[in-house]
Amino acid sequence: MNFNLGNLVGKVKELQTKLQEAREGLKHLSATAESGAGLVKATVNGNRQVISIEIDNELIKPEEKEMLQDLIAAAINKAMQEIENKIAEHFQNIAGGIMPDMPNLDFGKFGL
Numbered sequence: 001m002n003f004n005l006g007n008l009v010g011k012v013k014e015l016q017t018k019l020q021e022a023r024e025g026l027k028h029l030s031a032t033a034e035s036g037a038g039l040v041k042a043t044v045n046g047n048r049q050v051i052s053i054e055i056d057n058e059l060i061k062p063e064e065k066e067m068l069q070d071l072i073a074a075a076i077n078k079a080m081q082e083i084e085n086k087i088a089e090h091f092q093n094i095a096g097g098i099m100p101d102m103p104n105l106d107f108g109k110f111g112l
Contacts, residue, residue, distance in 0.1 A: 015095060022094045029086050033078030035071045042075035044083045046090070050076060 026046030034041045041054040053075070059068050 018094045019091070022091055024088070026087065029083065029090060031079050032080035032091045033075050033082055035074035035078065036067075040068070040071040042072065042079040044072075044076070044079040045082060046087055048080065050084065079081055 009030055029046030030043055030051060034045040036056075036059070039056040039059050041052075043051040043053075045051050053072060055068065055072075059071070
């Protein structure tokens with residue numbers, strides 16, 4: 001087996017550059033999820049920020065306040081899970097092109 005340290009160092013530097021580019025690209029990712037059969041929708045971006053909350057007019061009643069709060073939380077949590085999946089896929093695609101012999105890197109361990 002022929003091991004080339006220079007090649008490995010080059011790949012690591014390339015990976016670092018690509019990861020930085022990928023971090024910057026996260027702002028272009030978004031995920032939307034709903035709860036209450038679509039009565040509440042939440043959209044988050046790849047930086048894990050809530051972009052928007054949509055509430056059906058049917059729910060805007062003082063007596064429905066507690067249910068509305070629960071539905072908003074549920075929609076946000078679902079959207080956050082979806083964006084986490086998209087972020088993982090985004091970084092996996094970047095890394096896979098550079099280091100194809102390193103399957104399923106867990107980028108969560110790197111704070112991404």
